[in-house]
Amino acid sequence: MKKHPIRLNVNGTEYDLLVAPNRTLTQALREDLGLTGAKHGCGVGDCGSCTVLLNGAPVNSCLVLAVQADGSNITTIEGLAEGTSLHPLQTSFIEKGAIQCGFCTPGMIMSAKALLDHSDRPTAREIREALSGNLCRCTGYQKIVEAVSDAAENMSRGGRKES
Amino acid sequence: MLLPAFEYHRPTGLAEAFEVLDHYAGKARVLAGGTDLLVNMKRKTVAPKQLVGLERVAELLGVRAGNGRIEIGARETAARLAGAGGIARDLGVLAMAAAKLGSPQVRNLATIGGNLCTARPAADMPLPLLVLDARVVLAGSAGEREVGLDAFFAGPGQTVAQPKEILTKVVIDRAEPGTGGGFVKLGLRRTLEIALVNAAALLTLDVDGKTIKKARVALGAVAPTPIRAPEAERVLLGKVASDELFAHAGEAAKQDARPITDHRGSATFRLEMVSVLTRRALHQAWENAREQ
Numbered sequence: 252m253k254k255h256p257i258r259l260n261v262n263g264t265e266y267d268l269l270v271a272p273n274r275t276l277t278q279a280l281r282e283d284l285g286l287t288g289a290k291h292g293c294g295v296g297d298c299g300s301c302t303v304l305l306n307g308a309p310v311n312s313c314l315v316l317a318v319q320a321d322g323s324n325i326t327t328i329e330g331l332a333e334g335t336s337l338h339p340l341q342t343s344f345i346e347k348g349a350i351q352c353g354f355c356t357p358g359m360i361m362s363a364k365a366l367l368d369h370s371d372r373p374t375a376r377e378i379r380e381a382l383s384g385n386l387c388r389c390t391g392y393q394k395i396v397e398a399v400s401d402a403a404e405n406m407s408r409g410g411r412k413e414s
Numbered sequence: 415m416l417l418p419a420f421e422y423h424r425p426t427g428l429a430e431a432f433e434v435l436d437h438y439a440g441k442a443r444v445l446a447g448g449t450d451l452l453v454n455m456k457r458k459t460v461a462p463k464q465l466v467g468l469e470r471v472a473e474l475l476g477v478r479a480g481n482g483r484i485e486i487g488a489r490e491t492a493a494r495l496a497g498a499g500g501i502a503r504d505l506g507v508l509a510m511a512a513a514k515l516g517s518p519q520v521r522n523l524a525t526i527g528g529n530l531c532t533a534r535p536a537a538d539m540p541l542p543l544l545v546l547d548a549r550v551v552l553a554g555s556a557g558e559r560e561v562g563l564d565a566f567f568a569g570p571g572q573t574v575a576q577p578k579e580i581l582t583k584v585v586i587d588r589a590e591p592g593t594g595g596g597f598v599k600l601g602l603r604r605t606l607e608i609a610l611v612n613a614a615a616l617l618t619l620d621v622d623g624k625t626i627k628k629a630r631v632a633l634g635a636v637a638p639t640p641i642r643a644p645e646a647e648r649v650l651l652g653k654v655a656s657d658e659l660f661a662h663a664g665e666a667a668k669q670d671a672r673p674i675t676d677h678r679g680s681a682t683f684r685l686e687m688v689s690v691l692t693r694r695a696l697h698q699a700w701e702n703a704r705e706q
Contacts, residue, residue, distance in 0.1 A: 252419050252420070252421060252422075253421060253422075255422060255424070271419075272419075272420055272421065272422030272465065273416070273417035273418065273419055273420060274417075275417065275452075294415035294456055295415065295453045295456060295457070296449055296453060296516070296517075296519065296520055297606060299517065299519060302519055305522070308493065308522040309518055309519050309522060310519050310522045310523050311449075311519045311520065311523070314447075314448050314449050314452050314453070314520075314523060315448065315523065316422070316445075316448065316452070316467070318422055318424070318467070319445075319448070319467055319469050321424075321469075362518065362519070365518075380518075380605075381518060383517055383518065383604070383605035383606065384516070384517025384518050384519040384520065384605070384606060385517075
């Protein structure tokens with residue numbers, strides 16, 4: 252397999268990589284860049300654990316070849332906190348008990364982030380719709396929906412909430 | 415799940431893509447959104463040795479209206495088409511179906527061309543396109559041809575596209591005034607679901623706002639390919655629209671369907687649902703047509 256040189260902007264940092272064609276974006280992020288926030292779950296686009304933002308839009312990174320993402324901007328869960336200050340979504344997930352085992356959390360938060368980037372005060376229905384590609388086997392979703400709703404409220408009330 | 419090994423080609427234009435397909439004598443597979451092909455490769459049901467990625471081929475992007483027709487680039491994603499406002503009368507029914515495909519993450523990747531070429535009997539985007547009388551443009555180094563979508567599907571996973579051809583765009587005619595569409599999908603859950611049965615309808619009302627001038631019904635997951643429902647359409651044509659008439663058309667649609675029994679539902683259940691979904695899709699189409 253001939254490897255391909257690619258450039259990815261991940262969380263604001265440019266990376267030059269040489270990747271085999273069969274390397275997925277999940278693998279490139281986790282194994283080549285050491286960004287293990289995005290989880291490798293089902294591997295076939297069903298569970299949403301590997302969700303990252305590709306040029307601002309949530310995608311299953313297990314269904315994107317790293318080579319296909321050449322030249323793209325990628326945001327992962329590692330790109331949300333600013334220093335020790337958590338993103339309001341991260342804070343509200345903790346406060347609302349929306350995290351249990353935590354495996355689905357990075358993907359959930361990335362899907363929620365994409366929603367809140369376009370919608371200030373989403374309805375519960377819109378939140379459920381936005382998270383419909385992310386499976387959680389612990390929480391029953393109610394607390395997750397509440398956490399996203401809470402984060403939206405906090406953000407519209409005055410930007411980022413210090414943790 | 416790991417992907418098997420393959421060589422990757424990254425053409426920057428269609429001409430270059432055709433060269434690669436010709437060079438490998440049609441043995442290379444085209445990769446667009448990847449939500450189907452990469453899954454099948456991980457599951458080892460297909461193992462192409464050469465992949466031609468279309469991500470740099472800009473000619474395959476864009477929705478263009480002109481000359482009474484609309485051309486949709488094959489690489490337009492379900493998410494983009496689900497949000498295709500502005501030309502609601504023409505693409506409204508496509509937007510409804512695109513919004514029901516997979517999950518938000520899948521919709522950001524999955525393309526209209528890919529959804530057609532995959533040719534799954536339960537796929538969501540073929541139905542609105544069938545009721546819109548869509549054509550697809552198949553292009554290769556030898557030139558291009560336009561094929562009606564009703565003649566495009568050859569069986570589950572099979573189309574009339576040749577291995578050296580690329581589906582470059584979908585073409586539909588601009589809708590007449592008084593046209594509205596409907597799309598209904600039945601699954602065991604609301605998202606990330608493959609339809610048990612799905613149905614699309616398109617109605618064009620006469621100037622009186624009641625008489626059905628043009629009627630189209632399409633059904634999914636009830637035959638080896640997505641199909642039109644000519645019996646249902648025949649019932650509707652020239653009649654005054656009403657819920658009773660739609661119920662009648664729903665019954666007629668059963669004659670167009672040939673469902674099978676599988677682990678997700680029985681043929682008997684699917685047939686009943688054909689009738690219900692046809693009626694609901696027609697009702698939606700009627701409401702949307704009256705708004706135009």
